[in-house]
Amino acid sequence: MILDKAIEMNELDRFETFLRGRGQKITKPRRIILEAFLNTEGHLSTEDILHEAKKRDPGIGQATVFRTIRLIEDAGLAREAVQEDGARTFEHLADHPHHDHLLCTACGKVIEFLSPAIEKEQQKIFAKYGFKPTGHTMELLGLCPECQAKEKGVQ
Amino acid sequence: MILDKAIEMNELDRFETFLRGRGQKITKPRRIILEAFLNTEGHLSTEDILHEAKKRDPGIGQATVFRTIRLIEDAGLAREAVQEDGARTFEHLADHPHHDHLLCTACGKVIEFLSPAIEKEQQKIFAKYGFKPTGHTMELLGLCPECQAKEKGVQ
DNA sequence: CTTAATGCAAACTTTTTGCACATCA
DNA sequence: TGATGTGCAAAAAGTTTGCATTAAG
Numbered sequence: 001m002i003l004d005k006a007i008e009m010n011e012l013d014r015f016e017t018f019l020r021g022r023g024q025k026i027t028k029p030r031r032i033i034l035e036a037f038l039n040t041e042g043h044l045s046t047e048d049i050l051h052e053a054k055k056r057d058p059g060i061g062q063a064t065v066f067r068t069i070r071l072i073e074d075a076g077l078a079r080e081a082v083q084e085d086g087a088r089t090f091e092h093l094a095d096h097p098h099h100d101h102l103l104c105t106a107c108g109k110v111i112e113f114l115s116p117a118i119e120k121e122q123q124k125i126f127a128k129y130g131f132k133p134t135g136h137t138m139e140l141l142g143l144c145p146e147c148q149a150k151e152k153g154v155q
Numbered sequence: 156m157i158l159d160k161a162i163e164m165n166e167l168d169r170f171e172t173f174l175r176g177r178g179q180k181i182t183k184p185r186r187i188i189l190e191a192f193l194n195t196e197g198h199l200s201t202e203d204i205l206h207e208a209k210k211r212d213p214g215i216g217q218a219t220v221f222r223t224i225r226l227i228e229d230a231g232l233a234r235e236a237v238q239e240d241g242a243r244t245f246e247h248l249a250d251h252p253h254h255d256h257l258l259c260t261a262c263g264k265v266i267e268f269l270s271p272a273i274e275k276e277q278q279k280i281f282a283k284y285g286f287k288p289t290g291h292t293m294e295l296l297g298l299c300p301e302c303q304a305k306e307k308g309v310q
Numbered sequence: 311c312t313t314a315a316t317g318c319a320a321a322c323t324t325t326t327t328g329c330a331c332a333t334c335a
Numbered sequence: 336t337g338a339t340g341t342g343c344a345a346a347a348a349g350t351t352t353g354c355a356t357t358a359a360g
Contacts, residue, residue: 025314025359061317102284111284121273122295129257129266131297138293140277142286180334180339216342
């Protein structure tokens with residue numbers, strides 16, 4: 001708990017520094033929305049974030065959530081991660097340097113992984129086409145062991 | 156032209172077989188929408204597809220486009236490829252077995268590539284977590300050589 | 311105090327649905 | 336002919352914007 005808090009403070013600080021740097025204000029709703037986002041694990045939809053924020057302060061409006069998510073993204077604390085079904089979700093970035101996703105198309109389970117071999121190959125692709133890398137996303141889709149078992153049982 | 160037509164007939168056939176297999180009907184709007192989609196290169200938005208279909212038959216409604224795109228996807232002839240900005244686009248699949256994308260975040264240019272080394276590593280990831288692979292998407296984001304040059308010039 | 315941010319509601323955008331009519335098998 | 340599909344328009348979702356009020360610096 002103490003550790004969690006420490007990480008969160010750190011991110012709150014980063015967010016505040018970011019806002020101050022752009023001459024923007026540090027407001028209660030912004031702090032609440034960031035906190036709601038940081039304290040919830042996984043891939044959150046805008047709706048999830050609104051819901052979490054409302055738990056903390058029911059007066060929060062969704063417009064503010066949308067506006068603040070954009071700020072959190074700009075501050076480099078969140079990344080939009082589009083799901084298979086096209087749903088827009090956001091994931092933490094600061095305490096999650098970089099990873100790719102392996103997801104189960106049946107139950108929606110998400111496993112995060114990092115493959116240095118793949119990262120290296122990606123750099124080769126960038127170099128081959130003369131691109132300056134700025135980022136990448138990779139999603140591997142499949143059936144997790146549990147869902148494979150379930151599938152066999154049912155059919 | 157003759158070759159194009161041959162490929163297209165082939166895909167139309169596949170689509171018709173798919174529909175027949177599900178007891179669904181092969182209608183003029185469905186043929187027109189598939190044709191509009193197949194004859195336009197690149198990554199199409201739903202709007203693009205509607206526009207192309209309307210060129211061929213102005214009577215086509217957007218609801219039919221949405222309903223038919225889903226069929227085309229289900230038939231395995233198209234894949235949804237979500238763009239950086241969250242826009243929903245579709246790309247051909249049948250004449251385009253598999254590839255990944257390298258895209259320029261400045262001008263939106265898309266380069267398709269295939270890296271056997273990456274494909275092999277991906278299989279290892281699936282195996283490591285016991286997943287049965289069903290697909291994957293990978294997008295590398297960067298600045299293309301032209302936009303790098305432009306950036307230097309301006310700044 | 312001054313400027314920016316908020317919450318609400320209305321406006322937009324994109325996608326889906328209901329239904330009377332048309333079309334395919 | 337009977338079931339399915341179509342186009343239209345209305346409804347739903349999801350997101351953004353305008354504006355009077357509130358709050359931060």
